[in-house]
Amino acid sequence: MSTPTDPQDPYNTQPPSSGGYGAPPPPPPVQYGAQGGAAGAPPNNYLVWAILSTLFCCLPLGVASIVSSTQVNSKWAMGDYAGAQDSSEKAKKFALWGAIAGAVVIVLYLVLVVGLGVFGSTLETTY
Amino acid sequence: MSSTTVTHAPTERRSPSSFVRQGWVAPAAVATAAVGVMTYLGRVSPYAPGNYPTCPTLAVAGVYCPGCGALRTLHDVANLDLVGAWGMNPLTLLALPLLVGLWVAWTRRRVTGRPRTWLAPPWAMHLLLGVVLVFWVLRNVPALAPWLAPGGLVAPAFGG
Numbered sequence: 236m237s238t239p240t241d242p243q244d245p246y247n248t249q250p251p252s253s254g255g256y257g258a259p260p261p262p263p264p265v266q267y268g269a270q271g272g273a274a275g276a277p278p279n280n281y282l283v284w285a286i287l288s289t290l291f292c293c294l295p296l297g298v299a300s301i302v303s304s305t306q307v308n309s310k311w312a313m314g315d316y317a318g319a320q321d322s323s324e325k326a327k328k329f330a331l332w333g334a335i336a337g338a339v340v341i342v343l344y345l346v347l348v349v350g351l352g353v354f355g356s357t358l359e360t361t362y
Numbered sequence: 363m364s365s366t367t368v369t370h371a372p373t374e375r376r377s378p379s380s381f382v383r384q385g386w387v388a389p390a391a392v393a394t395a396a397v398g399v400m401t402y403l404g405r406v407s408p409y410a411p412g413n414y415p416t417c418p419t420l421a422v423a424g425v426y427c428p429g430c431g432a433l434r435t436l437h438d439v440a441n442l443d444l445v446g447a448w449g450m451n452p453l454t455l456l457a458l459p460l461l462v463g464l465w466v467a468w469t470r471r472r473v474t475g476r477p478r479t480w481l482a483p484p485w486a487m488h489l490l491l492g493v494v495l496v497f498w499v500l501r502n503v504p505a506l507a508p509w510l511a512p513g514g515l516v517a518p519a520f521g522g
Binding site for chain 1 (some may be wrong): 366385412414415418419427429432433451453454457460462463465468477479480481482484486487488490491494495498520
């Protein structure tokens with residue numbers, strides 16, 4: 236009788252690798268739908284904004300931005316294109332918040348110090 | 363073959379204005395702004411009190427952040443004093459060539475219309491993150507202040 240020959244495949248579900256079965260193997264699953272596989276340009280990691288926030292504005296936002304930028308590169312290198320895109324969106328958000336926070340700091344400074352003369356003589360050092 | 367229709371990756375969003383859509387406009391605007399900022403910083407000195415706000419991190423916590431001294435570094439660079447620039451914030455001085463390089467790459471992409479083809483390897487990004495964090499900690503260590511703190515002055519929270 237028909238005894239299964241392969242101990243790993245007792246019910247003979249796999250077609251023989253060399254043989255007359257006509258069905259070709261199914262195409263590999265497309266896992267990263269939006270990008271259509273490995274093709275496509277790498278996403279923006281907004282590294283410039285991360286560096287600018289870190290050095291000239293707001294440390295926590297800057298470090299968070301660099302972390303997001305790093306995730307973009309890491310995920311892209313691992314082949315996680317959708318994840319890289321997500322991290323890129325996150326990095327973009329941090330870049331935007333960094334720019335907003337920088338603008339707020341400048342405006343607050345102009346209003347408080349230049350406009351109203353608050354802290355006038357107490358500022359001894361600038362950074 | 364399977365019928366995978368390779369669609370183009372989403373290209374960078376362009377501004378609707380046809381003038382701005384010309385590749386060189388945005389890089390030229392950024393370059394102009396950078397030159398303007400450097401000129402202003404070179405003339406209006408951050409060494410003089412009251413010209414610029416104090417770093418919020420320093421003001422609140424008495425601790426140097428990785429960016430403390432960055433304005434004075436730019437002031438010194440604008441006046442071609444690289445030694446002084448290094449003494450205020452070496453990280454900023456090292457970041458300048460990187461920023462210029464990123465600007466060149468961006469400008470090339472904008473002008474040629476070609477998409478980004480390369481991302482830095484992850485180890486380089488982790489190195490950057492590590493350098494920033496380690497620099498942040500070490501420049502607040504009083505013993506290392508002569509080399510890493512702005513002007514070699516110990517941070518206020520540590521007895522400066």
